[in-house]
Amino acid sequence: MSFLGKIFTWWNGATIGTHLWSWRNGEQVGTDAQGNAYFRSRPKKDQRERRWVIYEGANDASRVPSEWHGWLHGAFDDVPESNLPPAxxxxxxxxxxxxxxxxxxxxxxxxxxxGKRAAAVGDYEAWSPDA
Known part of the structure; x- marks a missing residue:
C-alpha cells in the first residue's frame, strides 16, 4: 500500500497513526498464524489495560482466532500462545x-x-382462500 494510503485509509490495514500510537503507548504481546499482531497498553496508574489487534492485510474481524478473541475481550489474562492445547x-x-x-x-x-428452484413436492399444499 502506498504511503498516502497508509495515512488516510483504515480499511486496508492499520494507518500510520495507529502504528505510531501502538509503538508509543503499547507493547506487542504476540502474533497469530495469519500475521495479525496483538498489543496491550503499558500499565498506567488508575487505568485499565487496553487490548487491540493490528491486522496483517484487510481489516476483517472474522480473521481473529477464537483464542485471541477471548484474550482481546478479557476472558483471560495470559497470552493464548502460553496456554493453548495441542491442535x-x-x-x-x-x-x-x-x-x-x-x-x-x-x-x-x-x-x-x-433463480430456478426445484418444484415443491411432498406434503406441501398451497393455501387457497376457497378451501
Whole structure:
C-alpha cells in the first residue's frame, strides 16, 4: 500500500497513526498464524489495560482466532500462545468469510444461480382462500 494510503485509509490495514500510537503507548504481546499482531497498553496508574489487534492485510474481524478473541475481550489474562492445547486432527484451518464475494454460498434457487428452484413436492399444499 502506498504511503498516502497508509495515512488516510483504515480499511486496508492499520494507518500510520495507529502504528505510531501502538509503538508509543503499547507493547506487542504476540502474533497469530495469519500475521495479525496483538498489543496491550503499558500499565498506567488508575487505568485499565487496553487490548487491540493490528491486522496483517484487510481489516476483517472474522480473521481473529477464537483464542485471541477471548484474550482481546478479557476472558483471560495470559497470552493464548502460553496456554493453548495441542491442535486436534479434526480441527479445520481458517477460511475467510466469503459473504459478498464470488466464493459465497449460493443455494439452488438463488438469483445469482439463475433463480430456478426445484418444484415443491411432498406434503406441501398451497393455501387457497376457497378451501
Amino acid at each position: 486436534r486432527i479434526w480441527e479445520a484451518d481458517y477460511t475467510p468469510n466469503a459473504t459478498g464475494t464470488a466464493a459465497a454460498y449460493r443455494p439452488q434457487g438463488a438469483l445469482e444461480r439463475g
